[in-house]
Amino acid sequence: LRVAASTAAGESSLSDLDDIFAVTPEDEPDTPPVGLTVVDTSPSTTTLSWSPPERANGVIQQYEVLYENQSYVAVLNSSVPRVTLTGLRPFSYYNVSVRAYTRIGHGNHTSDTLTMLSGEDVPGSPSYGLSYVSVSSNEVNVTWEHPLVPNGVITHYSLELRNSSHFLNLTTPINHAQITHLRKFAQYTLVVKAHTRIGSGNHSSDPLNITTLEDEPDTPPQFLLARTFSDYEVQLSWEPPKEANSEILYYIVRVWNESSEVWQNVTDTAVVISVDSESRYNASISSWTRLGDGGVLIYISFSTIDTVPFDPPQNVSLVNLTSSSVTILWQPPTQPNGILLHYTLYYSDNTTVTEQVSFTALQCILHRQ
Missing domain, CATH: 2.60.40.10 (Immunoglobulins)
Structure with a gap:
């Protein structure tokens, strides 16, 4: 501190330099940070x-x-x-x-x-309220709610869709998704994860169980086989279709040839059909569901083995009777059970029975011997 004196004429020189210092008392700040x-x-x-x-x-x-x-x-x-x-x-x-x-x-x-x-983090809670609406038998719309504790801006959602044989990953930037190309009448489980820029964390939604709608079968029954049970019975067996797309109520069995046709509904995967012998047959199987059979069938052709005629020749009669010969006429059996190769004629004179074979026509002439 130095001092100068002043008159009307002016100011004196400063006092000698000394070690006197003056500091004002502290106070509260007049301005903020x-x-x-x-x-x-x-x-x-x-x-x-x-x-x-x-x-x-x-x-x-x-x-x-x-x-x-x-x-x-x-x-x-x-x-x-x-x-x-x-x-x-x-x-x-x-x-x-x-x-x-x-x-x-x-x-x-x-x-x-x-x-x-404050900075972003992975979501602190899962997405919730998952639900779905079926659009078709192989397509659904899925919706869900955003996490209650997102811990950031949700950049996208990852969806994990799985069933017993398939696994699929999908992503979407919004809280709903359309899932297509699903198997018909199939069960899936869906889990959703929300992602921020930091990641998804360990929070997954509760699983949503999805069952797609029923539809007509896309494929016919499989592995149709025909096996002869007896001369007049054939067993048909098969496996269910690979893509039935619904619960199978029964199978429609059709067996036919040029002269007959049989229809039968069965709930099992095998059936025994009564047929004529020595003939070629066609058979078809379709699967019937609540929505129909889809027009898809499996076919097979088979032949039955030869067997004896089921009944004798019909309408046997005598014509052109003379003293030394007679003409015999007849009609084929109603159920020949195959191609008739020949007829055998038996006759007697009350003491001896004679057998004469190799008649291929529907008549023969007997002469007195």
Whole structure:
């Protein structure tokens, strides 16, 4: 401190230099800290920095940082103009303000409030409320709700669709999806995961069980076989269709040839059909569901083995009777059970039975011997 004296004529020179110093007492700051900004952020921490007050009016002893949101209030002290807030909720907004303290106090000067957003994280809860609506027998629309705790911006959803033999991954940016090319009348399980930029985490939705609608069969029964049981019976056996697309109520069996046709409905995968012998037959099998058989059938052709005629020749009669010969006429059996090779004629004179064979026509002439 140096002193000069002044008159009307002017000012004297300064007093000698000495070691006298004067310091005014401290006071509360006249201005708040300035430049509050976010330096770095993570899902649970945020680092902030700021500049001291322009008129601190003393030595800043500490800074008081207040951060809060609708459900949380906390205060953190720092001796330097920088602080790291911890224990934050991911992807949540906080209002932050700072005030500086001298030994006298803070002067009720608080910085402008900074609204900050903590960093993103993986979702903290799963998607929920999964449901589906069938569009057709091989297509469904699936919807769900966003996670209650998303912890960030949901960038997309991943869908895992599986059944006993298939697994499919799908992605969609919205909370619904159209799933096509499914198997008809099949059961699937669907799980949905939400993703932020950080990832999906360990939260998956509860499984949704999906059953596609019924439809007509797309394929016929398989492996149709014909096996002879006896001279007059043939067993047909088969396997269910690969894609029945519904519950099979029964199978429609048709067996026919040029002269006959048999229809039969059976619930098993085998049936015994009565047939004539020594003939060629065709057979078809279709699967009947609540929606029909789809017009898809499996066919087979088979031949029965030769066997004896079921009944004798019919309408045997005598014509052109003379003293030495007679002409005999007849009609074939009604059920010949095959191609008739010849007829055998038996006759007697009351004491001896004579057998004469190799008649291929429907008549013969007997002469007295």
